[in-house]
Each structure stands twice: as structure tokens, then as C-alpha cells.
Amino acid sequence: MIGLMYKDMMLATLNGKSLLIILLIMLIPFITSGSTTMITTIPMIMTLLLTMTMFAYDNLNKWDRYAMVLPLTDGQVVASRYAVAYGLWLATTILGIVVSVISQSVSKTMETTIGNTIWGVVTSGLAIAVMLAIIIPLIYKFGAEKGRIIIMVIILLPTVIIQIIKPDVASLLEHRMDMDSISSILAPVALVAIALSFFVSVRIYEKKDYFS
Amino acid sequence: MANCAEVSKLCKRYGDFFLEDVSFAIPEGTVMGLIGENGAGKSTIIRLMLKPSYKDDGKVFLFGQHIGTSVPVAVKDDIGVVFDECYYPDTCNALQMAIIFSNIYTKWDNALFLRLLKRFDVPEKKKMKEMSRGNKMKLSIICAIAHRPRLLVLDEPTSGLDPLVRSAMLDLLQTFMEDERRSILFSSHITVDLERIADHITCIHNGKLRFSEQKDDLLNKYAIFKGTRQQFEQVGSEDFINIRYDRYGVEALCKNKEEAAKKYPQLTQDKVTIDDILSHSVGNKSYQESEIL
Numbered sequence: 001m002i003g004l005m006y007k008d009m010m011l012a013t014l015n016g017k018s019l020l021i022i023l024l025i026m027l028i029p030f031i032t033s034g035s036t037t038m039i040t041t042i043p044m045i046m047t048l049l050l051t052m053t054m055f056a057y058d059n060l061n062k063w064d065r066y067a068m069v070l071p072l073t074d075g076q077v078v079a080s081r082y083a084v085a086y087g088l089w090l091a092t093t094i095l096g097i098v099v100s101v102i103s104q105s106v107s108k109t110m111e112t113t114i115g116n117t118i119w120g121v122v123t124s125g126l127a128i129a130v131m132l133a134i135i136i137p138l139i140y141k142f143g144a145e146k147g148r149i150i151i152m153v154i155i156l157l158p159t160v161i162i163q164i165i166k167p168d169v170a171s172l173l174e175h176r177m178d179m180d181s182i183s184s185i186l187a188p189v190a191l192v193a194i195a196l197s198f199f200v201s202v203r204i205y206e207k208k209d210y211f212s
Numbered sequence: 213m214a215n216c217a218e219v220s221k222l223c224k225r226y227g228d229f230f231l232e233d234v235s236f237a238i239p240e241g242t243v244m245g246l247i248g249e250n251g252a253g254k255s256t257i258i259r260l261m262l263k264p265s266y267k268d269d270g271k272v273f274l275f276g277q278h279i280g281t282s283v284p285v286a287v288k289d290d291i292g293v294v295f296d297e298c299y300y301p302d303t304c305n306a307l308q309m310a311i312i313f314s315n316i317y318t319k320w321d322n323a324l325f326l327r328l329l330k331r332f333d334v335p336e337k338k339k340m341k342e343m344s345r346g347n348k349m350k351l352s353i354i355c356a357i358a359h360r361p362r363l364l365v366l367d368e369p370t371s372g373l374d375p376l377v378r379s380a381m382l383d384l385l386q387t388f389m390e391d392e393r394r395s396i397l398f399s400s401h402i403t404v405d406l407e408r409i410a411d412h413i414t415c416i417h418n419g420k421l422r423f424s425e426q427k428d429d430l431l432n433k434y435a436i437f438k439g440t441r442q443q444f445e446q447v448g449s450e451d452f453i454n455i456r457y458d459r460y461g462v463e464a465l466c467k468n469k470e471e472a473a474k475k476y477p478q479l480t481q482d483k484v485t486i487d488d489i490l491s492h493s494v495g496n497k498s499y500q501e502s503e504i505l
Contacts (some may be wrong), residue, residue, distance in 0.1 A: 003315030006299060014303055057301060066299035069262050071288035071363075072315055206282075209266055 004080035093125035126186035133197035216395035222270035245410030292356030302341035346377035435469030456479035465492035
């Protein structure tokens with residue numbers, strides 16, 4: 001399983017380096033302006049893109065045909081993908097927290113406290129964890145190509161909803177207790193979603209014939 | 213002699229294609245050549261052996277163990293597989309593949325891997341996407357051998373390769389077979405390769421088993437008989453597996469060359485090759501080229 005994780009990390013870092021450079025360039029104006037909205041969406045963009053990259057590379061190289069003959073159970077093959085995806089999620093969420101703290105310290109125009117900003121990143125990070133849990137089994141089922149369209153829909157749908165109820169979200173951001181309660185609800189939801197997602201992905205992977 | 217692998221009455225339907233009741237065994241310490249035309253079912257058999265949950269019916273045995281829906285991890289650890297294409301990530305090089313496999317296979321031998329890379333001139337640090345097809349296939353076989361498997365499964369690894377690379381790959385396989393506890397299942401329609409290394413030949417045609425016999429028996433018992441159309445007017449078609457007419461005369465494949473030679477002394481006898489046996493076994497019973505063209 002460590003072998004597969006190493007492979008996935010190598011694939012992720014291929015695009016990860018260029019993504020990181022773009023990210024750092026993008027971050028400069030947001031850090032100086034103190035825009036927390038973009039800072040909290042950065043983990044989402046990076047994790048989803050890198051996870052998609054791993055699936056797309058496997059698809060391109062027909063790796064799953066080969067993975068079938070490796071001395072690993074189907075559960076281990078899927079688990080390695082989840083471990084790397086959620087490892088990246090954790091890393092990018094921590095990066096989001098670090099960047100938001102720096103932004104808070106550098107910017108003079110911040111309207112919220114550091115605590116509120118961190119809770120904002122954690123909350124959006126948990127939302128991303130749930131989104132990943134939905135996306136991964138869908139990519140296993142429909143493949144990386146169709147998966148891209150599904151991801152677009154999944155990303156756009158909450159964005160559209162947030163845009164509609166924008167005033168409520170803004171008021172939540174101002175009240176730390178409200179953010180805490182959202183996080184405390186999202187944390188167990190994310191855990192259950194990940195567990196269910198993994199179970200479903202293994203079932204899909206077991207039944208999928210990568211040669212047909 | 214114990215069987216390293218065995219399939220019994222294997223069945224699988226893929227759309228119009230139907231693999232029907234295929235049975236054969238690979239004795240330990242031998243090389244089994246799996247032949248047949250494109251689409252005959254060779255790759256399907258290999259997939260069903262490696263992922264038995266795909267099969268509709270039949271049984272798969274590996275190292276004497278009946279395999280249910282999935283091959284146990286410990287059994288897979290003893291199998292090396294090479295497909296007709298290299299499915300490794302094209303951004304990885306040989307050394308990175310070694311890191312991946314050393315963390316997957318319990319018996320990965322890195323020293324052996326590096327020795328084989330050098331012996332067969334496979335670049336260590338060149339990315340897969342920059343390698344030639346020959347080097348990719350050599351690397352695939354080296355990786356399959358470097359974890360010291362007991363069974364090597366090769367699904368048309370030599371197709372599309374030049375004779376020099378094919379020869380190097382066959383050398384590698386012969387080195388692998390120096391340990392007599394090891395076995396190879398080698399699917400190919402390049403029968404010259406199989407003539408060089410196979411001990412047994414199994415022929416598949418349209419999803420059905422044509423024969424599964426020892427190579428030496430095939431080459432000793434079978435023969436090609438040639439003659440004119442007039443000479444062949446007197447022969448019984450039941451004595452031959454296939455009779456082929458062309459503008460220069462007639463040639464036919466027979467299964468018992470001694471009997472046929474006694475019965476038809478007017479015909480010329482030629483030594484048979486696996487290619488002759490394959491083309492006659494899976495070809496039409498009798499056809500005239502002039503009728504087609």
C-alpha cells in the first residue's frame with residue numbers, strides 16, 4: 001500500500017509544483033488585501049485538482065489494469081488513494097490556516113479576528129472533505145473524464161447556493177460561536193461521509209472490469 | 213509433477229464473444245505457450261486467472277489452491293505479470309518503479325533488479341514516456357522477475373518488438389526458468405518465440421480449446437503433407453486436420469505423420485512448425501485461394 005501511495009504522491013507532486021507556484025503568486029494580493037474568502041477556497045481548489053490528477057494519470061496509463069495483479073486487496077488499492085487524497089487535504093487545509101494567519105497579521109484591513117478566520121478555514125476544509133467523499137466514488141464509477149464534469153457540478157452547486165443565501169453566510173462569519181457550531185456539525189458529518197465513501201468506492205472497484 | 217496453475221471449464225461471455233469450457237494445466241517447471249488468432253480468447257483467459265470474479269463459470273487453481281472470487285494476496289505475491297503494453301506511470305523512471313514495487317512485493321530483490329537493468333541495457337533514470345517500446349517491455353519483464361515469482365504470466369509481451377529485443381527478452385525468460393520450480397504462461401501469436409522456449413502449447417480458437425499438448429509431441433507427431441490436386445483426390449479428408457489448396461498444389465496438416473506416410477506414400481512429407489499447426493488448426497477446413505481473390 002505504501003508503494004501505491006508513493007506513486008500517487010509522485011503523480012500529485014508533478015502538478016503540485018506548478019500549482020504551488022501559481023498559488024503563491026495568487027496569494028500575494030489576497031494576503032495584502034486580507035481577503036479571507038479566497039484563502040479559504042484555495043485548499044478546495046488544490047485538493048480537488050490534485051486528486052483529479054491522480055485519477056487522470058492512472059486512466060491515461062491504464063494503471064488500474066496493472067493494479068489488479070499486484071499483491072494488494074481491492075480495499076488496500078482504494079485505501080491508498082483515500083490516504084493520499086486526504087493527506088493532501090490535510091496539508092492544504094493547514095496551508096490555508098497558515099496563510100490566513102499571515103494574511104491577518106500583514107493586512108491592516110481585516111474585519112474579523114484571527115480565531116474567526118481559522119474557524120472559517122477549518123469549516124470550509126471540512127466542507128471540502130465531504131465534497132471529496134462524494135467525488136471519489138463518482139470518479140471510480142464513471143472514470144476521470146466524466147468525473148471532471150461531475151466535479152464541476154458539485155463545486156458549482158454549493159457556490160450557487162451560497163450566492164443565493166450570501167447575507168446569511170456573511171452574518172455567520174461575524175459570529176464565532178456560529179462558525180464553531182457549523183464546524184462541530186461538519187466534523188462528524190465529514191467522518192461519516194469519508195467512511196461511507198470508502199465503503200462505496202471499494203464496492204465499485206471490486207466490481208469494475210478495467211479491461212472491458 | 214504438481215501443477216503451478218490450472219483452469220477448468222472456464223466460461224465468460226463478452227458481448228458476441230464466448231469463452232467456452234476452456235481447461236488446461238501448467239505443470240510446475242514448464243513454459244506453457246498460449247496461441248490463437250487475435251480475439252481468440254487468450255487475454256480473456258489470463259484476465260480470468262488473475263481476477264476470477266470476472267468469470268461466468270469454471271474453476272481456477274493457482275499453486276494447487278482453488279481460487280474463489282479473488283486471488284489471495286500471498287498468491288499474487290508469487291505471480292509476475294507482463295501485459296502487451298506497459299501500464300506504468302509514464303512520468304516514472306525505472307528506479308522509481310523499483311521503489312513502488314519494493315513497497316508492494318514482499319520478496320522484491322533490488323540487487324537483482326539493478327543487475328537485470330544493466331544486463332539488458334534498460335536506462336535507470338529515463339522516464340517511461342521517453343523510453344522505446346522495447347525498453348518499456350524489457351523493464352516490465354525485469355520488474356515481473358525481480359520479485360522472484362513462481363509463476364510468470366505474459367500476455368503478448370513480444371508483439372510489435374524487433375527481433376533483437378525479442379531475442380533479449382527470451383534470453384531473460386530462459387534465465388528465469390533455470391530454477392525448475394518456476395513456470396511461465398506465455399500468450400503470443402509469434403509462434404517462433406514459443407518454439408524456442410515453450411514446453412507445452414495450448415491453442416484457443418474462437419473461445420474454444422483446440423488442443424493442449426506437449427510441444428515436442430506436436431512437432432514429432434504432426435506433419436505437413438504436400439502433393440498435387442490429382443494426388444489429393446485419392447486421400448480421405450478425415451486423415452487430415454486441414455487441407456489447403458493453392459495454385460501450386462495442395463498441402464495438408466495431419467496429426468499422425470507415421471500412419472499418414474504409410475497410407476499415402478505418394479505425398480511429400482514436410483517438417484511442421486507451430487505456425488503451420490496454428491494456421492491449419494484455426495483456418496478453414498478447406499479453401500481455394502482462387503475462389504477468394
